[in-house]
Amino acid sequence: MTTVGRPAPKPRFNVLRTIALYKLVKVLLLLALAYGEVRLSDASLAALWMQKRWAEWLTTIITASLIPLEVWEVIFRPTVGKAVVLVANTAIVIYLAWHVRSKGKR
Secondary structure (H helix, E strand, C coil): CCCCCCCCCCCCHHHHHHHHHHHHHHHHHHHHHHHHHHHHHHHHHHHHHCCCHHHHHHHHHHHHCCHHHHHHHHHHCCCHHHHHHHHHHHHHHHHHHHHHHHHHCC
């Protein structure tokens, strides 16, 4: 609808194209990140099997990196199950860090 004396607005295809391109780039980056995670986990599993110390720390760090996401979920969508998972994963990370540190002191 136009009012008298005003031209019709121009279509905003460039804005939509920019948004679509942004979403495509975001999806491609997430896929690359997922692929990298799979490759890294394969490498760390092999290194864990060979009892490499860096792989133990990497496993601890990767496990700990999930805790902020779980905290987010517990804050914004709290359930008892999510709280239990958060407590369990925190305990696992503490145990892994303790195990790796005590193993290195020998």
